[in-house]
Amino acid sequence: MPSFDFALLQQGQYHDWLISGLWVSLLLAGLTLVFALPLAVLVALLRISPLALLRWLGAAYVEGIRNVPLLAHLLFWYFGAPELLPEAARQWLYAGNIELASAVVALTLYTAAYMAEDIRSGIRAIPLVQFEAGRALGFGFLATMRRVILPQALRVTVPPLISQTLNLWKNTSIATVIGVAEMMYQAAKVESTSFRSVEAFAFATSAYLAVSLVITGLGAWYHHRYPVRTA
């Protein structure tokens, strides 16, 4: 086995491929996070709604998504879903970056299902009397939410959301199956063109690990800075 070639990772074409893969992975994770958070809040609200039908809808979404592997979601949104669209929309999609679009849709729906459950349990962790006490002290609904409920709920909700973000970061690697040019895809490309598999995979592994460590560190910092206070 030839020795480890650092120069390969420091400059040249392979270096550029791997770095661009890292950027696409980060972009994929970032875009997904932006879309998934509001969707997750919406689903969490459905799950705690007073209407049984809405609650059922939220539950069906969460269970339906979580019990199917991400890979199957990606295959569906890339190979299956575009067929259901009208011809014009399909043309427009195929003209753009359909791989990235499908991956963002699949990852968003998948991640939101997990985040919704974390948000739901965060809201439920705050006793109802906190809300009643806020109202009794003369705060309006919004003021109660902003000054009493949310500051407490955030402390409970943010740490699990950060660990879901870590899962999201790792899940972006699966987008390689539909040909999104993210890090895993680029590493495999470098491997197959240069046969420098150790270098390519070492780069990808350390990049995944580094970002994972940053996210984990962020979680630990938050937990330390804003510990959960029991009412």
Next chain:
Amino acid sequence: MIELIQTYWVYFLVGQYPKGPLGGLALTVLLAGLALVLALPLGVALGLARVSPYRIIRWPVTALVFVVRGVPLLMVVFWAYFFLPSVTGVKTDQFGTMLIALVVFDGAYLAEIVRAGIRGVPKGQFESARSLGLSYAQTMRRVILPQALRHMLPSLVNQFVATIKETSLGYIIGLTEVSFIAAQINTQVFTRGAEVYLLLGLTYFVLCFGLSRFAFWLEQRMARRRDVQLPPQPLKASA
């Protein structure tokens, strides 16, 4: 859709089985089951090492667990796929590669479940076992682990669900599990991708949802049992 199921259901369930290698849903379940069964002893060993009083054991294992949990499963699969043959000298097939990757990956995740289970057993149990004259190993084997593992049962079923979902990555290295078979069917019928992948999703859903309900039921049942086995009430002083 009915016609699609009628034509391909055998292929979907067992692949080319009697005439060729086993595939499809049967292979998915077999792979997940085997991976979990093999990962369990590894997880217990790693979990014990994580709570070991010896730093020389605890630190490398902690590092290993952190590394495996910090990278995607796909990364582990790729390392196994490209390096197992050069390290062992034996050409492993896709099934073996996927199995090894899953065992390593699940082992690291189970280690944390085991560690949490051990930490969940009250400290007094450990202290009383030691003061009764049991060694560290005996205490773990006869007192701590039996209690810790019982509490882990629902987590284990959930881990099985996760493993079933993880086997889908076999698709990427060409293992003929159920997602791969679905993709094959899709290339054969060509214009009905949405239906094929919807059926694939539905199959996973039935399997995984059923198992997670089972885990939930186990948890409820164990919670009820715990309620029944409350410590004996103090005797009422006779008047």
